[in-house]
Amino acid sequence: MIKKLVCGAVLAAIGTLAQAATPALTEWEFSWKGFSVFQEWEGSYDDPELTVTGKFAGIDADGDGILVKSEVTSLTLDRGSHDYAACPAESPTFTCGLWSFSYSAAGGLEFSAGHTSYSGVPGEDAWWTAHSTTYDTQFGVYERSYGYQWPGEEYSMAFTDYTVKTVTQISPVPEPATYAMLGAGLLLLAGTRRARLQK
Numbered sequence: 756m757i758k759k760l761v762c763g764a765v766l767a768a769i770g771t772l773a774q775a776a777t778p779a780l781t782e783w784e785f786s787w788k789g790f791s792v793f794q795e796w797e798g799s800y801d802d803p804e805l806t807v808t809g810k811f812a813g814i815d816a817d818g819d820g821i822l823v824k825s826e827v828t829s830l831t832l833d834r835g836s837h838d839y840a841a842c843p844a845e846s847p848t849f850t851c852g853l854w855s856f857s858y859s860a861a862g863g864l865e866f867s868a869g870h871t872s873y874s875g876v877p878g879e880d881a882w883w884t885a886h887s888t889t890y891d892t893q894f895g896v897y898e899r900s901y902g903y904q905w906p907g908e909e910y911s912m913a914f915t916d917y918t919v920k921t922v923t924q925i926s927p928v929p930e931p932a933t934y935a936m937l938g939a940g941l942l943l944l945a946g947t948r949r950a951r952l953q954k
Contacts, residue, residue, distance in 0.1 A: 782812040782926040785864055788919045790895060790912040803917055807896060808833045824856040830868060832890060839868035848873040864922050867891045
């Protein structure tokens with residue numbers, strides 16, 4: 756009876772470990788701190804405390820340790836509410852996209868994404884305006900406002916030598932209890948076998 760219980764516990768633990776080994780949805784958060792800021796009509800200045808944060812999630816389906824664009828399920832930044840990995844269908848007044856993406860512990864985070872919102876349909880509505888935002892890990896953040904007969908204004912936050920970039924995994928949380936269960940089961944099985952040999 757005891758042997759059956761122990762074997763059941765071991766098999767359950769092994770099954771849980773096998774399930775844990777299956778590619779799972781994982782979430783990370785990232786931050787960029789320190790920029791060279793340019794604002795049209797005001798010029799440039801350094802802001803070492805200016806920070807942009809965001810989150811991304813995905814499933815490394817092929818288990819190669821690299822999360823690529825096709826494996827990303829969400830990408831958001833604190834400067835807006837858009838999910839660049841799940842953009843809505845484009846319309847005449849809104850475009851959105853995740854143009855490239857790659858993340859690995861060795862290679863770091865690389866992506867390019869952005870969106871443009873229009874107050875009206877260019878070419879159809881009079882006096883339309885637009886605002887676009889682009890995030891690029893090679894440059895930083897670039898924004899532009901423009902419109903009908905208005906060349907526009909630019910605002911950028913460029914990375915510098917003192918920009919600090921961090922990426923932290925926040926889920927899934929490892930479950931050490933699974934390994935403890937397997938270890939306990941194996942110990943009980945060994946103890947049962949030893950007791951039988953001593954009889």
